[in-house]
Amino acid sequence: MTMETMNNYNGTILIVDLAAKSCSTQDLTEELIEKALGGAAINMELYEQYKDREPLILGSGFFTATFAPAACGGVMTAKSPITGKIAHVPFGWLTGVELKLTGFDFVVVLGKAAAPVRLWLHDGLSDINDSADIWGKDVWESTDKMREVYGDDMAQMLVIGKAGENKNPLAVVSENYWGGKDKAGLGAVFGAKNLKAVAMRGLGSLEVADGFFQKCVELKNGIIGGAIKGKAGLYDIGAALGIDAAALDKLKSITHRNDAGYNCAYPYYTFLKYNEAPTFMDMMGGSKEPGCLVSDLMGFASLAAAGVDAARAMETCYRLGLEPAAAGALLKKQGAGIEGLDSLAAGGAAEGLAAWIVNGALDSAIAAKTAAFSMAVPTRAIFGGSLDADGWINRQAMAYVLGIDPVMAVLCPEITGEKMAELVRISAEWDDFSADALHTICAELVKKSA
Amino acid sequence: MALKVDPMKCTGCRICEFACNYHHDGSISPIGSSLMYYYEEKKNYYGMMVKRDKTLMLGRPEGEKVLKPGEQIEGAGASAKPILLRIACDLCKEEDNGPVCMQACPYGVLSMEG
Numbered sequence: 001m002t003m004e005t006m007n008n009y010n011g012t013i014l015i016v017d018l019a020a021k022s023c024s025t026q027d028l029t030e031e032l033i034e035k036a037l038g039g040a041a042i043n044m045e046l047y048e049q050y051k052d053r054e055p056l057i058l059g060s061g062f063f064t065a066t067f068a069p070a071a072c073g074g075v076m077t078a079k080s081p082i083t084g085k086i087a088h089v090p091f092g093w094l095t096g097v098e099l100k101l102t103g104f105d106f107v108v109v110l111g112k113a114a115a116p117v118r119l120w121l122h123d124g125l126s127d128i129n130d131s132a133d134i135w136g137k138d139v140w141e142s143t144d145k146m147r148e149v150y151g152d153d154m155a156q157m158l159v160i161g162k163a164g165e166n167k168n169p170l171a172v173v174s175e176n177y178w179g180g181k182d183k184a185g186l187g188a189v190f191g192a193k194n195l196k197a198v199a200m201r202g203l204g205s206l207e208v209a210d211g212f213f214q215k216c217v218e219l220k221n222g223i224i225g226g227a228i229k230g231k232a233g234l235y236d237i238g239a240a241l242g243i244d245a246a247a248l249d250k251l252k253s254i255t256h257r258n259d260a261g262y263n264c265a266y267p268y269y270t271f272l273k274y275n276e277a278p279t280f281m282d283m284m285g286g287s288k289e290p291g292c293l294v295s296d297l298m299g300f301a302s303l304a305a306a307g308v309d310a311a312r313a314m315e316t317c318y319r320l321g322l323e324p325a326a327a328g329a330l331l332k333k334q335g336a337g338i339e340g341l342d343s344l345a346a347g348g349a350a351e352g353l354a355a356w357i358v359n360g361a362l363d364s365a366i367a368a369k370t371a372a373f374s375m376a377v378p379t380r381a382i383f384g385g386s387l388d389a390d391g392w393i394n395r396q397a398m399a400y401v402l403g404i405d406p407v408m409a410v411l412c413p414e415i416t417g418e419k420m421a422e423l424v425r426i427s428a429e430w431d432d433f434s435a436d437a438l439h440t441i442c443a444e445l446v447k448k449s450a
Numbered sequence: 451m452a453l454k455v456d457p458m459k460c461t462g463c464r465i466c467e468f469a470c471n472y473h474h475d476g477s478i479s480p481i482g483s484s485l486m487y488y489y490e491e492k493k494n495y496y497g498m499m500v501k502r503d504k505t506l507m508l509g510r511p512e513g514e515k516v517l518k519p520g521e522q523i524e525g526a527g528a529s530a531k532p533i534l535l536r537i538a539c540d541l542c543k544e545e546d547n548g549p550v551c552m553q554a555c556p557y558g559v560l561s562m563e564g
Contacts, residue, residue: 065478067469067554094464101479140492153491177492205479213472217553224556256494257511260461263468265556267461271494281495281511289492 006030007209007427008066009038013046014104014126018113018193023126028105037424037438038062038105040088040372040400041445043077046108047086048448056189058107058158058198060100061403065262066208067216068423069223069415070408072262074099075400076158080184081169081192083371086449087184090374091158092405093261093269093295095175098156101202113194120150122201131196138162138319139174140289146199159197160190161321163345167191170323170344178269178293179318181376181406187321209426219419223265226414227384233258234270237411238297240382247304254278254311256291266411269295272311292318295407296376302328308338320345365389372449373397377406385413397442453539453549454563455498455509462487462496466551466560473542473550484539485551486532498559501536509559 006028013026028042036042039061046057056078063071074096080087090096099107103124113128116135120127133149134142139161147153156176163171164187171187174180190196231237233255238248251270256278258267273280273291280286292315294300299317302325304310313331316338317324322345331340362379366389373396381387387395387410394417399409402420409415417435425433470483480486489496500507506517541562542549552560 065468067465067472067478097464153489203479203481205477205481207477208472213469213550213554214547217547220554220556258461259494259496260463260556263463263465263554263556264461265463267463273494283490283493283495283510283512286493291494293494 006033007207007212008062009033009105010100010103010204010206012104012124013106013108014121016107016109016119016126016128017111018109018117018128018195019111021113021117021128023128033062033428034430036445037401037441039064039073039403040075040077040397040449041441042106043075043088044086044445044448046106047077050108050110053110054112054193056109056186056193056195058099058109060096060105061401062424062427064403065097065100065206066427067213067263068402068404068420069216069220069412070261070264070405071403072096072264072405073399073403075403076173076186078186078189080186080371081167081188082185085371087186088372088374088400088449089173089180089182089184089186090400090406091173091175091180093175093178095156095158095200096403097262098200098202100206101204102200103202103204107198109193109195112192116194116196118146118195118197118199120199122150122155123203135165135196136162139321140177140319142197143176146197150199150201152201155199155201157197157199159321160187161319161345163187163320163322164191165196166346168345168347170326171321172323174318174321177318179296179299179314179324181296181374183323183325183375185323209429212423212426215423215426219414219423220265222414223412226412227382228266228411231383232267234268234294234297234300237268237378237382238301241297241378241380243297243301244304247301247310250304250310251294251300254291256280259293261405261408264405264408266408268407268411269293272314274309274311291315296324298376299324299328302326303331304328306331313338313341316341362389362392366392369393370446370449372446373400374406378410380410381413382411393446394439394442397445398438401438401442401445451541451562451564452502452507453500453541453551454561455500455507455514456559456561457497457509457511457514459557459559460496460498460509461557462489463556465554465556466498469550469554470539473545474537482537484536486536499533501533501538503538506533
């Protein structure tokens with residue numbers, strides 16, 4: 001099999017040297033795919049290859065942008081300024097798919113730019129653009145401005161706000177306007193590189209194997225008839241996890257619609273409207289900024305526990321590029337209101353970041369084994385199945401390698417190693433690829449990330 | 451017979467768009483699909499359009515609407531216009547299991563009418 005016929009991938013790795021303001025490419029070889037498959041595992045290989053040059057790696061998973069269930073995932077890999085260890089931070093919704101459709105499966109970002117820049121990836125092309133126009137602007141303004149400059153409202157962004165520009169460990173890399181799963185401070189890594197954003201728009205094309213689509217449909221049908229059946233939105237997840245009822249009731253009262261990431265059978269992104277009636281549906285009229293999209297339940301609960309209007313405080317965190325769970329914990333400690341968030345983005349410590357506290361013993365057991373995966377993902381099975389620490393870690397590693405949404409990997413026990421290995425076998429035409437082989441790649445990822 | 455969208459069941463996951471493209475040309479891409487997702491992200495306003503043989507169907511949160519040639523696409527945003535150049539929905543007549551978008555959608559948004 002040559003690279004031209006490798007299903008699911010473009011076959012290209014982009015290398016960006018920020019200091020030299022130059023880009024080059026290398027082939028994504030079948031040898032590397034055989035060794036590490038994709039996502040965080042290939043990111044880790046590239047990280048080691050370039051480890052002396054402050055690498056930040058953006059990767060797509062083996063299934064990202066395909067018909068595999070919940071295949072919306074991309075993943076960033078860098079050294080966390082909080083732990084000093086390797087962190088893999090997933091990015092999803094529509095951003096992971098967009099990365100792969102730009103024509104670049106992986107992007108290695110090296111060194112530091114002399115002045116603020118952004119990376120513009122589109123249709124197999126890569127530009128390093130000056131970003132004085134948006135440096136200092138918040139995440140919402142920056143996203144709007146980049147879409148205006150590039151003339152495309154469908155362009156997807158990974159972008160930082162004030163917190164990231166200040167190299168604050170509480171900073172997140174935001175997916176468009178709505179924050180993300182960055183609990184590792186990679187927003188500060190962007191800031192240290194003078195990298196304001198990675199803007200992506202892809203109208204590329206990927207080949208998939210014969211028979212793959214039908215297998216994926218079968219698996220999807222199993223998922224929608226399985227543990228998630230009859231459930232939707234953040235509310236049902238929060239209720240199952242025992243999140244504070246008053247915070248959940250507030251969330252429910254201002255819920256507009258539940259949205260899903262690419263090919264995700266459970267819509268866990270919930271849009272909250274507080275600047276107009278939550279039921280308002282019209283394109284015309286109404287507020288241009290009626291509310292915000294929330295997927296980080298613990299961030300929301302943490303802000304609610306601080307006694308502030310959690311939905312509006314989420315918006316403020318999004319604009320500042322600030323991690324909401326830690327921000328909520330710090331506001332509570334300081335007894336401050338929403339206005340306190342601005343000073344947290346300027347300074348602040350990395351306190352309170354291990355924020356998923358619904359199952360303390362399990363969180364501690366996971367933390368003792370690895371800090372490589374995002375704690376934005378619930379650490380227990382939610383509607384069905386069961387997970388111990390090793391089970392959660394294995395499931396996350398699999399999701400991060402394959403490009404499966406990591407929350408969906410917890411929500412859907414139907415996404416098993418055996419089923420995923422079968423889809424890999426079909427895709428890669430590797431007749432002997434087994435669930436054990438997939439597990440070995442995942443275990444190696446956990447080990448190398450320590 | 452025509453493909454129909456129930457916009458309030460839609461979650462914007464976009465898999466129908468990619469499935470449709472796969473039906474038309476065997477690859478994964480958003481550009482050759484008879485279906486198109488459109489959105490105003492900060493308003494969380496989104497829907498699906500279907501390019502039919504002689505009409506364009508808008509599955510909008512306000513309700514469904516069928517446009518005839520020459521009618522303006524109001525309220526669908528500038529990003530909606532490229533669909534007029536797309537290949538029309540052929541109802542996947544050659545597919546063994548019916549329309550691929552209906553097979554792929556996890557939410558039952560798409561159905562046949564007429």
